Amino acid sequence: MPSAMERVLVVGCRTTVERDAHGSGLATFVLDGGGRVRRVGHVTTVNPSFVVADPRYRIVHAVHGDGHEVSSYRIGPGGEVTEGVTRSCEGRNPAHLAWGPGRAGVLVANHSSGSVASLPVGPDGLLADPTSVLDGLDGPHQVLVDAVSELALVPDKRADAIHVVALAGDGALRLLDSCPTPAGAGPRHALLDGTRGLLHVLDELSSTISTYWWDPGARARLGLLSRVPTLPPDADVGQWRAAELAWSPGRGRLLASNRSGAGDDTPGGPDADTIVELSIDAATGLPGSPTWHSTHGIRPRHFLVEGTERSTVVWVANERSDTVVRLHTASGGRLVPDTTVTTGSPTCLAWMEA
Template identity: 40%
Template sequence: MTLPAHQPPRTTGGTVAYVGSRTTAERSGQGRGIEVYGLGPHGDAWKPLQTVELENPTFLAADHTRRFLYAVHGDFSYISAYRIDPDTGLLTALGRQETGGRNPAHLAVDPTNRFLVVANHSSGTVVTLPLAADGRPGPVADSLSLPGTPGPHRTEQTGSKPHHVPFSPDGRFVVVPDKGLDRIFTLTVDPMSGRLALADPAPSVQTRESAGPRHIAFHPHLPYAYTIDELRSTVTTYRWDARLGALTALQTLPSTAPAMSGDSRGGEIAVSPDGRFAYASNRSGAGDGSPGGPEPDTIGLFAVAAESGVLTPVDWFPTDGIRPRFFCLSPDGHRLYAANERSHTIVAFDVDRTSGRLRPTGTVVRTGSPVCVLIL
């Protein structure tokens, strides 16, 4: 771990952004690891505070006390843990732990703060790791292989490829989009043992062939959820049965603009805190191996129907960069930050509170290969 010579403090209660990146030559990475920034009062003055040099910290998550930060390391086989200084937001390493699989892609902390759930993307498993009171992760408590038949895409669907492991809004289920099997699984986690199980009687829902479901976002107060489907560049609306943990497909729409004619891959999806809008990112080009372009990468805006939950396309906004693998909304929903992996920028947008439309603020953070932004 390498820290800068000067680490400016922040005031207690200030906002900090943690940026994960790709660092390896195999991924054309130009990042250095986790970059820590102090944000100004309006989220438009990103001040570098710390660099933690690591290999491919490609997704980040905090525990529910916001005292600890966890990172998966894409293309490797471990996660790492850090203590968050409550006054400065700076990170101190607590160690790493193997995940029992390859290429961990996403992680989440269970509602009890006792377990970390990790998706091993390349080996098709979801695992749990116990968390000690001091934030340190222990060895794998349980591992579950996801069952099913791979989709027809010859290179992207060679087997199970879980990509996302968020908890449902009530914390009872882990919902797992599997890009390789064209399925979305619902799992339970035993809060005492960390044992994983497929939900009964609704363990999974089949998606469209070659959809490649990547990430899922729940509506904040209605019984609906939305996926970004990577391989088809579509957005699918589902009804969510919180009692059974069951998803029922209602609608599928292109995530790209009607005039988009080239290759594209879906990246990220989010629902605004007020539940009125959904956003989805589109990465031009045929997969991670392509340089991107020539068409602009965009974030699509969709209006959410207040009663039915279905989406209506509104507009598409260029991200002013290449390969928005990730974006996030600020906690109040007034800003959106697009992480352009291949052009090495995080671009800030104002979110119009009435229309949901995006407008660049002029804030552009230049950082190597950003692929995740966590704002605390």
């Protein structure tokens, strides 16, 4: 059983031949106070490619990429994994799920079928059947909830748009507006800066971060302010795809991951991929000067950030390298590796506190 100083790292992965994957399901690892990692749990399942943790019930919810379902799994006190329930997400290829208002349920982005589904959480912490499905989108890749307005922002990679969706108390979803993004951008994931009224959007296909003003009460809710590249000036944008976007611990910087290769069916590499770190202008809130760090692996689809602004730790899921790498801040502000965990085709990470 984990001690008081240990945490459980939950790793989702890809498993199928169609994805050229090496994973076998959902895995858990225990991290002790000394930085040592050991594998403690596993359940065989298909493409648990994105996960969110619910520490209230010690449950993890996972989408099954390329499929039509989302599942709940219980995480035991020792990190062991047991199956809970599996529900239809009323769509194809769920790529992302996120908490709705008050963590009363989850919102699932069905990328291939162009829909968003709302699934409530039952009194036992397990997901129930969908209560609402919003159809008619093109390729939603994330659902981001504004906790203040209780509106959802949905980056749509195929439509080159950010959709604004109303969330009713009963879980009903209603499309309010769609804001176009630059052509060919492929908006993938986004973060809100609520204090400044800004939305930062990671564009997968153009490898840029686009920043918009965000006013949920206005007739026109979004407007483009700036675009900055996530790649060095000499990079061939067509051979890269941006993947994940996160704040630094003190929200003084943005971090984004860059994946080599023109798509999931390409090998990437041979050199390691990167995470770009962009400073945030204190006056405007806009991202500025970049610094690039090696992920010490290929295809960093997802990462987690923790620590402090001056001593940052980044856990990176390198899908093609079959590794999860822990990076920490060293002299000169460089992120350097100190721990590597081997696991097949990792695509998403989540912490479950012990």
